[in-house]
Amino acid sequence: MRRGNDKHNYIQKGRVLKEDEKEVIAKRKLDGLKIPLEQDVQARATSTLLECVHLIHNALPEIDFSSIDTSTTFLNYRFGAPIIIDAMTGGTPEAAKVNANLAAAAEKLNLGMVLGSQRAALLGEELAGTYSVARKEGPNIFLAANIGGAQLARGLNVDDVKKLIDIVKADALVVHLNPLQELIQPEGEPTYKGVLARIRELTKQLNIPIIVKEVGCGISKEVALKLQLADVAAINVAGAGGTSWAGIESQRAQNMKSLQKAELGETFWDWGIPTAAALIEVVKAVKVPVIASGGIRTGLEAAKCIALGAALSGMAYPLLKAAVTSKEEVESVLNKIILHFKATMFLVGAQKVSDLRNTRKIITHPLRDWLEESP
């Protein structure tokens, strides 16, 4: 008999979690790693639109490459470069290795990291360890805990959120908004009524900053303004053009013979606001720092995001293959991204990250159309 576990009943009110439900969650987490690794679930018909952002070449940079400083400050934490490893995983033994490799590389390069959705960590020490390993490997990194907006709406309480934060000694809490994914996921929970009020409650009751992100469909200026009013510390637009969660869930639904959900995922595969469009409109609308993620694949693209006003650029999928291999592999991918980022700084004549923010850029169509549509 599992008694005394009622506080973990947010998954379905009034029902105690059974052992096999732990397995279901672990299997879902494993699918969330395996499908993006083994199948093409990237955007098909849309892009980040970062190809429409052109930085101006400076033939007289008047700086030495070796003297360029890529470091930056985000929420009072110092980063070696404005790069954050975006949320990926936890909750299954395979995830422990991924989180350990990501965190060890982040520690070495002094970068930040967001953990994958953490509700599984409430189901016992074994699963909690698949997240806390990140703090073990990255004792000094900026590490963010992660929960879903849908779980908040379904009653995940503040004490449990505090527990999730404590498990990893998190410096911030990320709340992910994923209405499309919840809609397509065969066992999804498309319950979004009251999410904003719950976020507001958390910003009042927690003593660490709260960052709200999407998972690949983008955040609009209207949503960003509501989040700012709820006192969030930062917003990650996580726009369209990279990993498609509609795509991942569509593949899972197909495997589970849930054909209606699979079709839904196909239809909405490319749904969302392209990352560059979301970034530009959100930076213009709010005062809080904005993180750009969703489809950022190179240091040049990361630099374009900083030039558009992002505080940090986030990446998930580009680090995934390396993270299942080794910490050295992750470090090598990140080093390449940072090198290309620094090269961009050199070529626009930016000595510091703040110079890159002020560099001139040209924006062409079709990104321009998005901006003209949203004055």
Ligand SMILES: Cc1cc2nc3c(=O)[nH]c(=O)nc-3n(C[C@H](O)[C@H](O)[C@H](O)COP(=O)(O)O)c2cc1C
């Ligand atoms: C394998 C994988 C797992 C992910 N899991 C989560 C998650 O648990 N929570 C979350 O907030 N976002 C999750 N994401 C979304 C990313 O954090 C990011 O917002 C999105 O994938 C866009 O970035 P990308 O195109 O660089 O992958 C995941 C992405 C990938 C690729």
